[in-house]
Amino acid sequence: MPPSRSTRSTGTDLELAILDEARRVLLESGYAALSTRRIASAVGCTATSIYLYYASKDALIHALIDEGFVELNRRVLGATEADGEPLERMRRAAMAYVDFAFERPQYYEIMFMLRADQMERYPAEAYRRARRPLELLAEMTGLSEEQALLRGTIAWTTLHGLVSLLIAQRIDVRFDRDALVRDTVHAACVGALAPLPGDASPELRKTSP
Amino acid sequence: MPPSRSTRSTGTDLELAILDEARRVLLESGYAALSTRRIASAVGCTATSIYLYYASKDALIHALIDEGFVELNRRVLGATEADGEPLERMRRAAMAYVDFAFERPQYYEIMFMLRADQMERYPAEAYRRARRPLELLAEMTGLSEEQALLRGTIAWTTLHGLVSLLIAQRIDVRFDRDALVRDTVHAACVGALAPLPGDASPELRKTSP
DNA sequence: CGTTTACAGTTTACGCTGTCAACCTAGTCC
DNA sequence: GGACTAGGTTGACAGCGTAAACTGTAAACG
Secondary structure (H helix, E strand, O other): OOOHHHOOOOOOOOOHHHHHHHHHHHHOOOHHHHHHHHHHHOOOOOHHHHHOOOOOOHHHHEEEEEHHHHHHHHHHHHHHHHHOHHHHHHHHHHHHHHHHHHHOOHHHHHHOOOOOOOOOOOOHHHHHHHOOOHHHHHHHHOOOOHHHHHHHHHHHHHHHHHHHHHHOOOOOOOOOOHHHHHHHHHHHHHHOOOOOOOOHHHHHHHHHO | OOHHHHOOOOOOOOOHHHHHHHHHHHHHHHHHHHOHHHHHHHHHHOOHHHHOOOOHHHHHHHHHHHHHHHHHHHHHHHHHHHHOOOOHHHHHHHHHHHHHHHOHHHHHHHHHHHHHHHHOOOOOOHHHHHHHHHHHHHHOOOOOHHHHHHHHHHHHHHHHHHHHHHHOOOOOOOOOHHHHHHHHHHHHHHHHOOOOOOOOHHHHHHHHH
């Protein structure tokens, strides 16, 4: 017998209740605390009922990952709207990226810091959308497409290295965190915009020795 | 009854056999496949016997992490031994770092990409040793201690971002991987050695506005 | 109206995980 | 010979993701 209506938050919409509870657990207790049984008991159904709406636990997490990318894209996009010098616009975009990571570390963790085998099944289509912030960074370099993507990727890896190590608490606590963030963001943007000093671009290197 | 001697590799030294098997599983099947029962059955004992030598599964993993740091330190240290220009020496050190990460991704994963709550218990003393490669990078900048540590950390975060995203297979496969690595390493080293262009150092910024 | 079908859950179960408490057993020492 | 100990074992607990079978309800159809 299904549970009486009063035991569930949204009445018939169990799927929404499951997603809401999953989000709540993620934000309050972190990814490690996410379990089908815990969600089910909080929502008032059994663990297997989750599989009526999500093919697997991963699929449920993918729904949360999607939410994260929506917010990240919104933030980075918003930061680049106001005009200004390329360096300044890029700096704002980069700061929007790291701000998101620090304000929503639980989202960032499932988006970028999860085991490879758990992300493998993340649909390729969604993956493309996931790279949108990177493409924004790349476009702002004003370079050729391939070159821009390379520079944007380097900047992105720098930002990701910074926020992932800070989220994982691997960085010396004696540091002035804000100064580290500011300087890293600055270095990433300058590095992405300026050509590598005294060196031809990687594509050209092949053809002109 | 303890198992007969022939079932175990090193005779009485069960602890060593457990560590050997754990390393073998890690390198062959990855961190996700590491389980006490799997190790135990391969070694020829019960899962609980592991707790005679390791306080927890985490403690066993910490032993593997220690091994990883020994090799990483050896590589980075070795790369900086031969003399040369500061930039060239730093480039070699950085390449040694990323080479280690790509040749031993399973080690790198448990060393730097593990959940925060699993590394929390990693002893602080070992943690200090873990930062040795970073300090090497910092020393090579030839800057003041605090400034050097900041620059070294920025370089390190860049390298970590690169290798962690590559290991997790989050980077566009269309890329020329070697070119990306080369340019990122170059950018990281140049950024660490050269002062942030047109800007005072972060410490000075406070005292000389 | 009665029957069928589909839906939306449940119960039960399997095999896996890390870990603890209690037990056993061979060897050593007094 | 009896006590002690080191080095294991067995059994259990609480939890995990998930697959299969079952059940009650409601709508659709002849």
